[in-house]
Every structure is written in structure tokens, then in C-alpha cells.
Amino acid sequence: MTPTEYLQLNSPRLSHPARTLYYLHLRRLAESGAPVLLSYPELGRALAVEDPQQPGGFSYQVNASQLTRLLDELQEAGLIRVNHPPQESHYHGAVCVLPCLTQAFNSLPIPQAAHPMQPSWRPGEAFHDLAKLCGLLESRFNEEELGEFMAYWLGRPETFATDHQWMLKFIKALKARRYTKTSLTPMVGTGYQQVAATPDSGPSPRALQMIADARRLRAHEQGESDEKE
Incomplete structure (x- = not known):
């Protein structure tokens, strides 16, 4: 039951037979979200209560005019909406929808189907x-x-x-x-933060010193070799 249905069904202006007609019959017929055809004989049987003291008898029944008043109650409460009733005096043969229920169906997310990864897949908006x-x-x-x-x-x-x-x-x-x-x-420390160290664009001072020492040693060895010749 949706929150809107619950509030409307608990309205003190709605009679108990009207609640029963809606919840136990009309709602069951409309669970697929399709419109409901109002058949007075069918509605009458749905509300009838058999009398255990009288075989084949009923302790509670409603007639056509009573059914019309019950449907009026439900329509005034916004629980049903009758589309183009064929007669002004009754709703037999008319089609009705249950707005509170159809809104709930329309608001339900469509279940996602599982599938293997596809070349066209992209992450969604969420x-x-x-x-x-x-x-x-x-x-x-x-x-x-x-x-x-x-x-x-x-x-x-x-x-x-x-x-x-x-x-x-x-x-x-x-x-x-x-x-x-x-x-x-x-990572290097900068105050209270640890940030990724950025590599220098050239050799470090220590590397430059080692390069210079290697060049001097190579020059000295080259000079000694020239003197011997």
C-alpha cells in the first residue's frame, strides 16, 4: 500500500464497505496497472457475506444504488477515477483507474538487466x-x-x-x-601535509659534483698518458 492510499483509506469520511471494496477487490484487479472494468454483479459478489445460519443466504449484501454510493465515496476521496460512465445514474460498465496505485507503478525504477561488458558501455549519469x-x-x-x-x-x-x-x-x-x-x-613533507615530490628537471647538485670529479680524473689520466709518450 502506498502512503497516499493509506491516508485516503483512513479518512473518517470513508465508510468501511468502501474501504473493503477498494482494498480487497478493485486494488487486486488493478495491480497490473491496467484500467478496471466496473461490473456491478461482480462488485456485489465481492462484498456479499454468506450467512452461516442460512445455507445459500447472505448476512450482508449491497444493491446497485448502494454500489453507486460506495463508488462515489471512493471517487470523492481520490482513490478511483471513473472514465466516461455510460449512464449518469450508475457506473456499471464504466472503466476506472486507481490514481494512487498507478502513480506508484510509474514511479518504480525499472529493474536493470545483467549483461556482459559491451564495447559501447559508458558509466551512467549517477x-x-x-x-x-x-x-x-x-x-x-x-x-x-x-x-x-x-x-x-x-x-x-x-x-x-x-x-x-x-x-x-x-x-x-x-x-x-x-x-x-x-x-x-x-612523498615529501610540507608543513602539516604530505605531498608527492616533484622530480627536478635536471641532475641533482650531488650528481653534478660526481660528474665534475669524473671529468677531472679522466683529464688527469689523459695528461699522464701524453707525458709518457
Whole structure:
């Protein structure tokens, strides 16, 4: 039962037979979301209560005019909407819909079907929000990262997943890839933060000193060789 149905059915202006007619009969007929054909004989049988003291008798029954009043109650409460009644005095033969129920059907998400990875797959609109929920604050990705992920799973066609599950797998792959890159990058301290060290564009001072010493030694050895000749 939807919240709107619950509120309307608990209205003190709605009679108990009207509630019973809606919940135990009309709602059951409309569970597929299709319109309901109002048949007075069928509605009357749905509400009738057999009398155990009289075989074949009934302790409670409604006639056509009573059914019309019950349907009026449901329509005024917004629980049913009758489309083009054939007669002004009754609803027999008319078609009705249950707005509260059809709205609930229309608002339900369509279940996703599991499928293997496909060459045309792309993360959906919910990817960035989902990534943040999973702890991946930087959710932007490039074609190389996406292509590597897709290539891995395209080679495993026996694996099926929904789009939501594929996005979770991609987020996990991005986190692993970025963690590996970060762990391989030296970290240096800057105040209270640890940041990745940026490599210098040229040799370090120590390397330059070693190069100079090697050149002087090579020049000295070359000079001694010339003197001997």
C-alpha cells in the first residue's frame, strides 16, 4: 500500500464497505496497472457475506444504488477515477483507474538487466555521485582508464553485471589504479601535509659534483698518458 492510499483509506469520511471494496477487490484487479472494468454483479459478489445460519443466504449484501454510493465515496476521496460512465445514474460498465496505485507503478525504477561488458558501455549519469559515496573523490577519468577497464572485462564474457554493478567495478578499478600510482610516488613533507615530490628537471647538485670529479680524473689520466709518450 502506498502512503497516499493509506491516508485516503483512513479518512473518517470513508465508510468501511468502501474501504473493503477498494482494498480487497478493485486494488487486486488493478495491480497490473491496467484500467478496471466496473461490473456491478461482480462488485456485489465481492462484498456479499454468506450467512452461516442460512445455507445459500447472505448476512450482508449491497444493491446497485448502494454500489453507486460506495463508488462515489471512493471517487470523492481520490482513490478511483471513473472514465466516461455510460449512464449518469450508475457506473456499471464504466472503466476506472486507481490514481494512487498507478502513480506508484510509474514511479518504480525499472529493474536493470545483467549483461556482459559491451564495447559501447559508458558509466551512467549517477557515476560521479556513486564514486563519492565509495570514497573516490576525484571521479574524473580519461579514455585510457576506461579503455583498460573495458578491455579487461571484454575478455571475460562469462561475467554478467548490471550497469550499476559495472560502475562499482570501474570505481574499484580507478581506486586501485590511483592508489598504486600514489604509493610509487615519493612523498615529501610540507608543513602539516604530505605531498608527492616533484622530480627536478635536471641532475641533482650531488650528481653534478660526481660528474665534475669524473671529468677531472679522466683529464688527469689523459695528461699522464701524453707525458709518457
